[in-house]
């Protein structure tokens with residue numbers, strides 16, 4: 001039987017709801033000889049067309065942005081917004097304002113204490129001493145520096161403390177026993193850094209006397 005008549009036979013049979021098998025048989029396996037349903041062909045050729053259009057638009061003409069470009073743009077927007085918030089905060093913040101206004105405001109201090117408890121005590125200790133009591137009159141040093149010893153390694157002005165928390169251990173410094181402070185400004189808005197600074201100032205009245 002020629003190819004053409006076989007195709008006709010298969011089409012006729014499937015219209016009648018009969019099943020036609022092809023002549024060959026391999027390992028006992030035979031193959032149906034039926035025309036594919038129209039809905040299947042429609043989806044198949046439709047997806048071919050879609051692929052072709054998509055390939056031209058996306059890969060050849062570059063109509064849409066790649067995921068990488070979208071992420072880069074979003075990151076840029078976030079960085080710009082962060083920088084703007086920091087600039088706005090720095091414009092109204094100075095040593096005097098931190099001591100006289102921020103560190104005397106109970107709301108700022110309470111907020112700063114809460115943030116400190118949530119983020120900083122693992123390395124600086126609940127009582128800011130950078131030590132933890134392990135019972136029996138013994139204590140263990142934590143990785144951070146004491147924040148109540150009257151020493152401020154990277155500058156003792158309120159704005160120095162703000163900057164250190166915001167930017168972390170300065171580039172070029174080996175840190176403390178090799179451990180460095182991270183740049184919390186990457187994780188927190190500037191207002192929270194200012195609240196943390198206010199809290200630390202309030203805990204060290206000798207270092208930051210009120211006028």
Ligand code: HEC
Nearest residue numbers: 119120123143144145151152153154169175176179180181
């Ligand atoms: C993973 C441990 C770790 C955490 C958490 C941490 N710090 Fe530190 N911090 C350090 C280390 C280590 C140093 C010393 C850095 C150096 O010497 O360069 C330091 C230094 C500091 C200093 C300077 C102290 C001085 O005497 O000069 C301040 C202020 C400070 N941290 C505030 C904070 C605040 C506020 C937080 C919470 C938002 C915090 N730290 C969370 C490890 C930590």
